[in-house]
Amino acid sequence: MSRINTSILRIWIKKSVCILFLINTSFSFAQLQGKADAIYSGTPWFDQNGNVVSAHGANIVKDKDKFYLFGEAHSDDSNAFAGFNCYSSKDLYNWKFEKVALPLQKSGKLGPNRVGERPKVMKCPKTGEYVMYMHADTLTYKDQFVGYATSKTITGPYQFKGALLFDGKPIKKWDMGTFQDTDGSGYILIHGGEIYKLADDYHSVVEQVNKNMTTGFESPTMLKKDGLYYLIGSHLTSWERNDNYYYTSNSVKGPWESRGIIAPEGSLTWNSQSTFVLPITGTQETTYMFMGDRWSFPKQASSATYVWQPLTVSGTSLSMPTYQEAWQINIATGVASSINSADKIIENTDKSIQYSGNWKHLDNAGTSESRSDEKDASFSIQFSGQQIALYTYAGTENGYARIVLSDKKGKTIVTSLVDMYRKSALSAQVFRSPLLKKGDYKLTVYVTGERSKWSDKRKSDYGSTGNFISLDKIIIKN
Secondary structure, three states: OOHHHHHHHHHHHHHHHHHHHHHHOOEOOOOOOOEOOOEEOOOOOEEOOOOEOOOEEEEEEEEOOEEEEEEEOOOOOOOOOOOEEEEEEOOOOOEEEEEEEEOOOOOOOOOOOEEEEEEEEEEOOOOOOEEEEEEEEEOOOOOOEEEEEEEOOOOOOOEEEEEOEEOOEEOOOOOEEEEEOOOOOEEEEEHHHEEEEEOOOOOEEEEEEEOOOOOOOEEEEEEEEOOEEEEEEEOOOOOOOOOOEEEEEOOOOOOOEEEEEOOOOOOHHHHOEEEEEEEEEOOOOEEEEEEEEEOOOOOHHHHOEEEEEEOEEEOOEEEOOOOOOEEEEOOOOOOEEEOOOOOEEEEOOOOOEEEEOOOEEEEEOOEEEEEEOOOOOEEEEEEEEOEEEEEEEEEOOEOEEEEEEEEOOOOEEEEEEEEOEOOOOEEEEEEEOOEOOOEEEEEEEEEOOOOOEEEOOOOOEEEOOOOEEEEOEEEEEO
């Protein structure tokens, strides 16, 4: 190849890399970073660098005056272990990326082409050490065990120590969680309802306090209120959502009594899967925050989101009776509250929305939507304000949409890839920009021609059956 052709190739590669960067990066770094004013479920969240918050299968540890979020890092093309991320926040709304708390290892059980899932961190009361637990496995899920890692500082880096041992042997299970009781005792929760008590140094297991009591029951998590324990789990449907359910007991050792589901039947736990419950204790009350994942395979890095909801806990009843797409929590008092907004609502048929390509405008059973599955078809709106939110009629035929938010000079401020698929169809918020400097902006949304779909190890098919994107309404904060 001649030198001139080589130079042309290098220029083409650089341009391609820049294009990919713009597609997958959420903010223009030169733009003043916006802030979140509430917990918004089902929408992408952005850290201080403008990157999508990637922390699934997560838990939160409060240390001094900060909350630390630990979760799975992901890519958009593989489920292979890519590290466990750590973020910090003082308000649970705005997240600062701290570091990769446990990075991909050069080799071994958390090395290349392995699986690392559901990281959970607890501070050991006896030693003051921070201990992280996780499910380690092969990509084919045939070498599963509970592993652990340690660090002297909460943000890490954590040193992977290998398998957590019970009677000298690894716990050969997959989906796992943790629970720290009020007396400082630490527990490992395993699918099926198995519970293991940790040694005083949190480095090994000393007792199996509860044996397998049901089939399935993966992604386990636990909370305790007024001496009563609540054990939450999910059915076995891979990354698909389902109606999560729970048990109660006066003792970690049981007996446990089945209590039913935690959200309205058919809501599929508001289209999420449990991962952790965070008690937020203030001067007036304690709010128990359900943390759920809304998986989006294969675009887990860019499109999977979070469903965080306040739980209603009373006696043996544990529930999330309504879906709060936006709510606030007063960290000092522990009081949760809904948001009353007077934002401007723009319906999908409004003349200010410009459609390009083949779109159908439907009005069925009181719901109105505009939808298209034509690749690169788009709609756009120019607006004045400081924030914009996108609502879609999410359903089983919906796919991925690419969102671009630009300023009046045409400079890209935010880009995002959102998943409009829901097994339990509903009108839902799928994107909300951070709070920006009040001004003139343009939002454009494109059909990507891709959708969330996958098969599990039993060869069962899941996910969307189409590539449609849908517009219900747009909301603008002036």
